[in-house]
Amino acid sequence: MSVNVSGGEATFADLGLRAELLEVLSDLGYEEPTPIQREAIPPLTEGHDLLGQAATGTGKTAAFALPVLERMPRPESSAGPLALVLVPTRELAVQVSEAFHRYGRILGARVLPIYGGAPMGRQLQALKRGTDVVVATPGRALDHIGRGTLDLEGLRTVVLDEADEMLDMGFADDIEEILASTPEDRQTVLFSATLPPRIDAIARRHLRDPVRIEMGQAGAEGRHETPLVRQSAYLIARAHKPAALGRLLDIEAPTAAIIFCRTREEVDQLTETLNGRGYRAEALHGGMEQEQRDRVMSRLRSGTADLLVATDVAARGLDIEQLTHVVNYNVPSAPEAYVHRIGRVGRAGREGVALTLAEPREHRMLKAIERQTGRRIPVERVPTVADLQARRMELTRAALEECLLQEDLGPFHAVVESLTDEFDLMEVALAAVKLAHEAGGTALDEEDIPEVAPRTADKRRGREGPGGERSARGPAGGMARLFFNVGRSAGIRPQDLVGAIAGESSLSGRDIGAIEIADRFSLVEVPHAAANEVIDALRRTTIKGRRPTVRREREARVRRR
Structure with missing residues (x-):
């Protein structure tokens, strides 16, 4: 039934x-x-x-x-x-x-x-x-x-x-x-x-x-409705992602938000960047002891922190009542991960917001998520400096309005009265608004973030053909081969290796080269520049319930001799 x-x-x-x-x-x-x-x-x-x-x-x-x-x-x-x-x-x-x-x-x-x-x-x-x-x-x-x-x-x-x-x-x-x-x-x-x-x-x-x-099925398998979640995506070059994230956080002003990253290193780096920009951010990833995790969650629930930067694994099972926003700092590698992430907001009749920061090469992954969920994710323009200033002005006005309605302003009457002996009342009010506005952290030296377009098949020539299939990746010398001490006998499949690498490192599935799976080991090609990152990231994770040994193939061969 x-x-x-x-x-x-x-x-x-x-x-x-x-x-x-x-x-x-x-x-x-x-x-x-x-x-x-x-x-x-x-x-x-x-x-x-x-x-x-x-x-x-x-x-x-x-x-x-x-x-x-x-x-x-x-x-x-x-x-x-x-x-x-x-x-x-x-x-x-x-x-x-x-x-x-x-x-x-x-x-x-x-x-x-x-x-x-x-x-x-x-x-x-x-x-x-x-x-x-x-x-x-x-x-x-x-x-x-x-x-x-x-x-x-x-x-x-x-x-x-x-x-x-x-x-x-x-x-x-x-x-x-x-x-x-x-x-x-x-x-x-x-x-x-x-x-x-x-x-x-x-x-x-x-x-x-x-x-x-x-729940919410429209007759097609795997389509999920999330009517109370406003979903948006922004195409951003990697170098501008921290600035774009800050811009979106200032515009959205979340009560509490989870920002999802792919790797532990990215979590730590982004948390440090956000705190350096004046936000109250906490990191949460698998490299932390349970006592540290408990302290982080206590700070978030008490309001001491309002941003949680986390990996998917570390955030599993979390239930944060005051959560209003979910931010995908990278496009999730699987549509199912996207569904899990945005399902944390829009709960109990409350509206929620899901924002995704996508690099041009990740635009196709957004389309895959749309096909899986049956919902369009609009790609919007990153707010400009003018948008941000308008938003800050709006927040200043709201703060002043709340003060006028709720506060006892009697003690300040004498100050205004003395100033109006020398200045026009409007000028006094403008000066007060200016001080309140600047106290809110107005930054007039920000620059607009350059717009980027999705990467087309022509721009990816040599990587993907018109149908999206993998084709020549360039010289094999640009790739390093990694040895994993798990293989077919452990139930390992290519998608398990791709998922582990893409989930724990900064690489996407397209960055990964040839995969060879033997009975007791596997060999995977990754870009030379990312080999050490992948090795370090996978030392602290599991694949099919097993913690693998990962090293460069040359090193593995020397050890086997």
């Missing part, structure tokens, strides 16, 4: 939830279910399996948490959990666990998050005492199953939340092993922001006649 979510009026009471849950939802201020909740809750409370396509922020946590709690019997002595929720990251485990606790507190629901980095002893004690719902990352869940400390015999429901993210992070084998340890008659629920073929494959293996819900 397949459901395309559309409009329709319904209340939580119409969904058949028990009185205790309705009371909790009312206390929390929930007035009506979101579309995914409206369509998912009834079949889940009836015990059906479900495959749901829904991005972060659509209310999917409540869509599976409320049915789990609805079906939970009165407190009983069984120590084993009734529901297991698998999530990709520690942050999401905490968020989902907190949601279960909020909804299920009145029922006495016992909820336990288990994830790496948390004290094992505390988790063991909680599991021994008994729990109703376990929210876990796949690695830690498998660890407890292997120890015999996570008893799944009484399990009724398994939820795979953000399943595509878990597969991207290399958890496919862990998920298969966990599902093999659960009862065959369990209810299985799978939520994913995108529905690529590998998600369908898991659904066919593990879901029984599932209800299928696809």
Whole structure:
């Protein structure tokens, strides 16, 4: 059965939830279910399996948490959990666990998050005492199953939340092993922001006649609607990207924004640049300890910082309520990544903004995203100095208007009165506005950012033919060959290597040359100038769940001798 979510009026009471849950939802201020909740809750409370396509922020946590709690019997002595929720990251485990606790507190629901980095002893004690719902990352869940400390015999429901993210992070084998340890008659629920073929494959293996819900589908597979997100792109030469980003941030004035970069090095460099320009930016990437990550998120949520510069991997599972803007400092290498990124704004009925800074060579990638999402991303002109000055003047006027409406201006009356003895009242007002405007950081020495055009096939001659296929790349001497100690036996495919390199370095898929995959190793050609960057970037990442050894091929051959 397949459901395309559309409009329709319904209340939580119409969904058949028990009185205790309705009371909790009312206390929390929930007035009506979101579309995914409206369509998912009834079949889940009836015990059906479900495959749901829904991005972060659509209310999917409540869509599976409320049915789990609805079906939970009165407190009983069984120590084993009734529901297991698998999530990709520690942050999401905490968020989902907190949601279960909020909804299920009145029922006495016992909820336990288990994830790496948390004290094992505390988790063991909680599991021994008994729990109703376990929210876990796949690695830690498998660890407890292997120890015999996570008893799944009484399990009724398994939820795979953000399943595509878990597969991207290399958890496919862990998920298969966990599902093999659960009862065959369990209810299985799978939520994913995108529905690529590998998600369908898991659904066919593990879901029984599932209800299928696809949010915002227009009849074409893989098309995602994000009606509350204003999307724009800007074509910018690489050298002008920091200045263009600053210009856009000044014009947009976000309450809080995530700026996505490809590599850790780019995150650190851009964070330093933004702070040097007077912004309050924090970096977040995989090279940071969990304690550092927690401090960064605390600063963002408290308002001490308003910009988070992050890699995709580091930002997975983050839920920032005050987020208004997402900025793609580079065009994402895959349309699915774009969908995940912009799904972080436009939530709970609030509007959001997604901005993409594209170099001319990345224009074709924008078109691929448009085809995948079914929505046009308008390419707009970078704001000029005149636009920026007009915006700053508008902000000055708004600040003065707020002051006139709310502030007690009595103490300043004598100052104005004394000045009007010598100057015209309009001149006094103009001088005051000038001071307020300059206090807001007006910069009159900025220059306009040069406009660029998309790179055409003719301009890329020798790299791509008219149909976009790869052709001659120039002399082979311009490329370096890198050795990876993973190959076919580890399930490595060319797209895995391209994705890892493009995701962690400044290279795009087009920059990568010939790829040769043997049984136990792989060889990849990259530009000479970027070889060291790629080697350094991949030392701290994983491919298909394995941390590879990467070095230049010549060095590898010497070592093999």
